Amino acid sequence: MATAALAATAAAETGAAHAVPRGGAGPDIGILLYDGYSLLDPTGPAEVLSRLPDATVTMIAEKRGAVRTDTGDVAVVAQRSIAEVDRLDVLLVPGAGNRGTVGAMNNEALLRWIRKIHRHTEWTTSVCTGSIVLAAAGLLDGRQATTYWASAEYLQSTFDVTYLPQRYVRSGKIITAAGVSAGVDMALYLASLIADDDTAKAIQLAVEYDPQPPFDSGNAADADPQLKERALQLLAASQV
């Protein structure tokens, strides 16, 4: 993203922008990666939240190193292992394809870590089926939450959770987002809570988030059964 050349140059010349180490004063934001997550789930919110003043965004996984997405084509690097992280101001759990979600739900080490971190977070958040992972960790009992449209029935029938078909749902300090791209909307809302509305608005402009999709087919409530089936087929075919 371009900074205007002048703004960035000015900051670099004065040296002021990084005189204080980043992350010293701002929120410590951790995003949990696990095998099979969907790429946009962690990266959309990371883009937004990394623009919060003095924020540190850290990708975390069971082990340090590259963590593959659901398609197997792409990997993001986890800089820290869960053993190295005891506290976070903000935890974000992304969603995944079926294999990744089930894997995370059955990974007791991950669930234990999520519970431990959640105890002291300011905000515990999820994108897509990340809410199912939070539910498996026992964090959503008796709460309202959202999730990926195709997983709503599963979330509600498996856990003591009331599904709300919203872009994001806040329940106490837990914020769940709907599928994949909803993480960007949720992250802007979260930015407004962590900082203020003006900061969140400036971040929205910084990432030029003035959405104009060429089609209007992203809302499952309006989609016909054929389109839903085709969407799920494309997902299944693209996932390893």
Added chain:
Amino acid sequence: MATAALAATAAAETGAAHAVPRGGAGPDIGILLYDGYSLLDPTGPAEVLSRLPDATVTMIAEKRGAVRTDTGDVAVVAQRSIAEVDRLDVLLVPGAGNRGTVGAMNNEALLRWIRKIHRHTEWTTSVCTGSIVLAAAGLLDGRQATTYWASAEYLQSTFDVTYLPQRYVRSGKIITAAGVSAGVDMALYLASLIADDDTAKAIQLAVEYDPQPPFDSGNAADADPQLKERALQLLAASQV
């Protein structure tokens, strides 16, 4: 068609499930990473384009390995080096902060590779200041294009390019997108060109792209000078 190393590994691990390599029939899509790119620029389109039937999405960089974003906090893995890639159906060049954009513009090896790949692509595309990199490679001469809002004047005054303040602009086989998040909109448009409208609509539903940002501040044409300044300050402060 490229075979992503990671996919190949996955296939080897799971055995018969991937006896036929993915990407055998579909588009071979390469995304060029370079030091200082903005995270959402490559990952938003990768999320969308990876759902195209039989598509292979490969992250490519000057050298294989982790490539850091503009904030320095996060890295995506490049599975292939530019020396290993001679042909692509689709090339996508993401944008970056000031440092990263200038670095790419002055990297003759990268520009040479972009020119070489462009000769045989079906589509050559960019997000954000990626269009400035395409312009530096000489690909936008005499064309209409878009870029990050804060870089529009620079693009137009430095190169023989007519800036259009649109979410994405198609000029022949080149498609440029506006800043950061505009790559998602562009990728859906591109998906409709590569496949068809119905497939693109299904992908939009697959990634639940029904944008509902909590604010309406993402369009620079509507933003007041103070908000613009604040946006650029936040960017500069978050970038290394």
